[in-house]
Amino acid sequence: MADGTQQSLHRLALVGVPNCGKTALFNALTGSRQKVGNYAGVTVERKVGTLRTPLGRNLEVVDLPGTYSLRARSPDEEVTRDMVLGQRAHESPPDLLLAVADATNMRSALRLVLELKRTGRPMVLVLNMFDIAQHRGIEIDIPALEAGLGIPVIPATAVRKAGMQALWEKLDALAAEGLPQATENNWTPPGALELRAAQRQADRLINAAVRPPAKPHTLTNRVDNVLLHPVAGLVILLTILFVMFQAVFTWATPLMDLISLGFDGLAALVGATLPAGLVQSFLQNGVIAGVGSVIVFLPQILILFLFILLLEDLGYMARAAFLMDRIMGGAGLHGRAFIPLLSSFACAIPGIMAARVIDNRRDRLTTMLVAPLMTCSARIPVYTLIISAFIPHRSVLGVLSLQGLVMFGLYVAGIVSALAVSLAVKMMFWRRAPSPPFMLELPDYKMPRLKSVAIGLYTRGRIFLKRAGTTIFMATVVIWVLATFPGPPPGATEPAITYSFAAMIGNLIHPLLAPLGFNWQISVALVPGMAAREVAVAGLGTVYAISGGGDAQIGHVLASQWSLATALALLAWYIFAPQCISTLAVIRREAGGAKWMWLTFGYMLALAYVAAFVTYQGAVLLGWG
Amino acid sequence: MELGSKPLTSGSFPLGKAAKGYCGCIDRIAPCEDCPGLPAQEIERRLIELGFVEGAEVTILHEGLFGRDPIAVRLNGATVALRRREAMAILTR
Numbered sequence: 001m002a003d004g005t006q007q008s009l010h011r012l013a014l015v016g017v018p019n020c021g022k023t024a025l026f027n028a029l030t031g032s033r034q035k036v037g038n039y040a041g042v043t044v045e046r047k048v049g050t051l052r053t054p055l056g057r058n059l060e061v062v063d064l065p066g067t068y069s070l071r072a073r074s075p076d077e078e079v080t081r082d083m084v085l086g087q088r089a090h091e092s093p094p095d096l097l098l099a100v101a102d103a104t105n106m107r108s109a110l111r112l113v114l115e116l117k118r119t120g121r122p123m124v125l126v127l128n129m130f131d132i133a134q135h136r137g138i139e140i141d142i143p144a145l146e147a148g149l150g151i152p153v154i155p156a157t158a159v160r161k162a163g164m165q166a167l168w169e170k171l172d173a174l175a176a177e178g179l180p181q182a183t184e185n186n187w188t189p190p191g192a193l194e195l196r197a198a199q200r201q202a203d204r205l206i207n208a209a210v211r212p213p214a215k216p217h218t219l220t221n222r223v224d225n226v227l228l229h230p231v232a233g234l235v236i237l238l239t240i241l242f243v244m245f246q247a248v249f250t251w252a253t254p255l256m257d258l259i260s261l262g263f264d265g266l267a268a269l270v271g272a273t274l275p276a277g278l279v280q281s282f283l284q285n286g287v288i289a290g291v292g293s294v295i296v297f298l299p300q301i302l303i304l305f306l307f308i309l310l311l312e313d314l315g316y317m318a319r320a321a322f323l324m325d326r327i328m329g330g331a332g333l334h335g336r337a338f339i340p341l342l343s344s345f346a347c348a349i350p351g352i353m354a355a356r357v358i359d360n361r362r363d364r365l366t367t368m369l370v371a372p373l374m375t376c377s378a379r380i381p382v383y384t385l386i387i388s389a390f391i392p393h394r395s396v397l398g399v400l401s402l403q404g405l406v407m408f409g410l411y412v413a414g415i416v417s418a419l420a421v422s423l424a425v426k427m428m429f430w431r432r433a434p435s436p437p438f439m440l441e442l443p444d445y446k447m448p449r450l451k452s453v454a455i456g457l458y459t460r461g462r463i464f465l466k467r468a469g470t471t472i473f474m475a476t477v478v479i480w481v482l483a484t485f486p487g488p489p490p491g492a493t494e495p496a497i498t499y500s501f502a503a504m505i506g507n508l509i510h511p512l513l514a515p516l517g518f519n520w521q522i523s524v525a526l527v528p529g530m531a532a533r534e535v536a537v538a539g540l541g542t543v544y545a546i547s548g549g550g551d552a553q554i555g556h557v558l559a560s561q562w563s564l565a566t567a568l569a570l571l572a573w574y575i576f577a578p579q580c581i582s583t584l585a586v587i588r589r590e591a592g593g594a595k596w597m598w599l600t601f602g603y604m605l606a607l608a609y610v611a612a613f614v615t616y617q618g619a620v621l622l623g624w625g
Numbered sequence: 626m627e628l629g630s631k632p633l634t635s636g637s638f639p640l641g642k643a644a645k646g647y648c649g650c651i652d653r654i655a656p657c658e659d660c661p662g663l664p665a666q667e668i669e670r671r672l673i674e675l676g677f678v679e680g681a682e683v684t685i686l687h688e689g690l691f692g693r694d695p696i697a698v699r700l701n702g703a704t705v706a707l708r709r710r711e712a713m714a715i716l717t718r
Contacts, residue, residue: 068674073667105703107676192654192666195673203678212702220704221686228697230690322706326691335695437663437711439675442697442704 007122007182009175011060013083013094015116017109018066019315019443020102021128024158026063027452036459040090044079045356055172062094068108070115071189074359084119085185096179097123103133103140103155104217104444106210110202113149115190120183123151124170130155131163132446137213144209159449220315220444227316233323240316241342244307248300248346248377255299263292281484285542290476291469293534297347300377301464302457304346308339309456313448318440325438331419332426333370334363335438341367341418344374348583350460352590360436366422368591369600372583373418373576375411381534382574383410389555390567406571413575417607479528479535483542497542502527516573516609517566517616517625526579533579565619572615576608640683640698641713648684649717651677656714668714675707676700677715 016022026034030049039046047063064083065076072078079088086093099116101109106127113125125145127133133140145153154170157163190198227233267288274280311317317339325335333341336358344351351371358364387403394402483502488494497503506524513523521543529536541554544561558567578584578601588597619625637652654672656665663671677683677700686704687697695708 069670071670073671107701107703108674111674190670192669192673195670196678199673199676199678216702221699224687224697224704228687230688230693234690318706322687322695322697323689325695325706325708326689330691437668437671437708438695439671439705439707439711441675442706444704 007095007179009059009095009171009179011062011092011094012096012098012171013062013064014098014100015064015080015084015112016066016100017068017112019318019441020066020100020109021158022063022066022100024449024452025098025100025126025128025156026061027455028158028164029061032455032458034455034459036463039079039088044076046079051171053172053175054168055175057172057175059171059175061098068112069190069195070119070187076356076359084116084121085187086121093121095122096174097121099123099125100128101125103127103130104136104138106206107199107202108441110149110205111195111198113151114198114201115187117149117151118185118187120185120187122179122182124174125149125151125153126167127153127155128158131157131160136217137215139211141209141211145205148205148209159452217444223445224319224442227319228322233319237320237323240311244304245345247307248303252299252303256296259296259298260292263288263296266292278484282480285483286477286480287473289538290480290531290535291473293532293538295465297377298461298464301346301350302461304343305350305457305460306453308343309453310448313446313453315443315445318442321438321440322442329438332422332430333366333419334358334360334436336440337363337367340371341374344371344376347376347378347464348372348374348580349586350464352583352586355590362430363436365591365596366425368587368596369425369603370418370422372578372580372587372600372604373414373421375414375575376533376580378533378580379410379574381537383407383571385537385555386558386567386571389559390562390564410571410575417575421603421607476531476535479531483528483539495543497524515616516612517563517569517620518573518612519562519566521561522566522570529579531581533574533577536579563619564624565616568619568624569612569616573608573612576604576611578604578608637716637718639713640685640696640715640717641709641711643685643712643717645685645688645693645696648682651679651681651683651715652718653679653716654714655716656711662710665714668711672711672714675705676703677705683715683717 014022014026026047026049029051033051034047034049037046037048038044044065049061049063051059051061053059062083064080067077067080070077070081070084072081082088083091083094084097097116099109099113101113113123116123127140127142130140140155142153142155152170154167156167227236267284270280270283270288274283308317311320321335321338324338328335328337337355339357340351340354342351343354348371351374352368355364355367355371358367384407387406391403391406396402396405479502481501482505483497483500485500488496488499492499503524505527507520509526510518510520510523513526518526521540524543525536525539528539528542537554540558544554544557584597584601587600588594591597638649640647640649643649654669654677656668656672658665662668681701684699685696686699689695693709695706696712697704697706698712
């Protein structure tokens with residue numbers, strides 16, 4: 001029982017350097033009982049879960065962002081520092097720190113433990129991946145480590161049930177006995193001298209307590225000889241990307257068709273059961289069509305994240321950043337921006353959120369600004385509709401399809417413009433500021449674990465669906481209102497939307513869009529298209545009064561009504577147009593200000609206008625008007 | 626015995642200039658004071674945090690395609706990637 005001098009254990013925090021297997025340990029402790037959100041006021045991911053010890057105690061556990069020191073050089077690391085020191089507002093301080101170290105590579109972890117000890121908080125060191133260390137023949141004298149550090153040291157293997165036994169027992173024992181009272185906090189931000197001294201002390205401890213294997217582990221090195229080879233490494237990276245895109249676009253199609261069928265069926269059911277009128281229209285065209293058009297991307301997002309999580313767990317992502325650093329650096333981007341930009345091909349929202357891994361604010365902002373230029377999957381419905389309606393189904397050089405080439409060209413245009421914009425940002429705003437350092441540890445390769453990948457996928461999927469259920473739902477409701485009210489006068493002959501606010505806005509902006517070859521119907525369809533790009537397809541369907549027709553039918557009508565120049569201009573417009581309210585909302589939140597959102601909106605709109613103008617006028621000159 | 630503040634010895638060779646396969650022992654961490662970028666103090670702390678301390682052995686394992694940059698080095702059983710510009714601060718012998 002806890003007495004006056006002891007504290008009872010309710011809340012633990014996991015602290016450790018990057019790549020120490022902290023997340024795997026968190027997953028092993030909490031299973032799927034996790035809540036992922038943000039810390040108040042900052043965009044740092046807050047991961048909290050509950051665990052149940054074998055003796056049935058419920059404890060709360062927080063997974064703090066990985067850090068090499070409490071010095072805090074990024075918002076993530078500030079959260080870790082404040083949580084450890086108990087200085088974070090609205091968060092109760094952890095009763096116990098679980099310092100996590102990779103048993104195969106303890107140098108930086110032990111230095112961090114020595115630094116953490118100065119905070120005076122009760123602490124236990126968990127030597128994770130203990131099985132790998134044993135397998136490699138690394139001998140660790142745990143009592144010697146405990147004596148040297150002055151804290152309990154527990155070996156653990158987060159990915160095996162049996163490997164967690166000792167830690168569970170320790171937690172139960174601590175919960176029963178109570179924790180030692182926290183002592184005085186002597187921590188101050190360490191300077192180079194202190195860090196050096198701490199690292200020397202850690203190295204001495206390791207020399208005394210750890211015997212390296214007779215034969216060093218070389219598998220990672222041998223694999224790296226191929227994967228980090230200057231030429232072969234890049235070829236392999238490109239191959240992985242190619243396979244990834246194939247998977248995102250081909251494996252997802254059946255599932256996406258199934259989801260659209262489901263939503264179509266639901267809409268038809270609503271149409272059949274409810275009387276025609278506002279309620280029916282709201283449910284059909286507002287709720288079901290709007291939310292359905294976003295949820296349909298869930299398979300693509302899950303497949304993309306499956307690849308990202310697998311590559312991350314394997315230890316390949318840091319290598320991809322290594323291989324791409326120089327190439328991205330040429331355009332003013334950080335090597336780590338590679339992952340966020342890659343994610344943006346599925347959807348800019350997870351991409352912008354993934355930019356959190358970039359600790360330098362300037363690099364993070366540049367990455368967020370250009371992420372929406374990557375061709376996200378919401379553009380695909382628009383691209384396919386227009387391409388299949390206007391680009392002849394013909395082969396080029398015998399093997400390549402012209403339609404496929406145009407699609408490929410649109411992707412390349414997105415990538416090239418993202419690189420060009422980031423270069424321009426660098427030239428305009430940060431010409432004199434030097435680029436920040438690129439330094440990171442390349443972790444040893446590890447087999448990804450099914451369970452941790454599954455938990456990661458589940459969390460991502462849930463975040464996405466939650467967003468579809470809130471922000472995107474609200475946006476679609478607003479747009480539905482614009483497209484529905486005021487209703488058509490009695491005896492109206494035109495489609496109802498032509499009398500609505502959306503049409504008024506569309507007609508208002510039409511003179512501005514006329515130089516791009518856009519007719520008033522396109523201008524009107526662009527208004528509901530503000531919610532999400534693909535909604536414009538449905539918008540066109542509504543304006544042209546095509547009831548119940550599929551995309552093929554819309555394409556047929558478009559082909560007879562638009563010139564090729566108009567179609568090409570609309571494609572050019574869609575490479576750049578900032579038509580996604582959710583992306584803009586996420587930029588505002590992640591960049592920490594509406595300024596960045598408006599900057600993104602403004603520059604993308606300007607680029608879209610110029611690109612569509614040049615395309616249209618050029619095409620007219622070529623006689624395609 | 627001449628320990629303590631050791632002057633820059635003529636044998637010190639910056640890791641940033643070394644070729645793939647080079648193996649050396651860290652002599653000093655000496656970031657350039659007037660170079661653009663993070664303050665020298667901060668670069669020094671970050672390098673130490675990644676394990677670049679005096680006496681450690683480093684081997685250049687891999688290098689990038691363009692300008693042979695960045696480099697990946699073996700350091701006490703771990704692999705660390707960094708750009709040659711920052712590696713210039715690591716003097717080895």
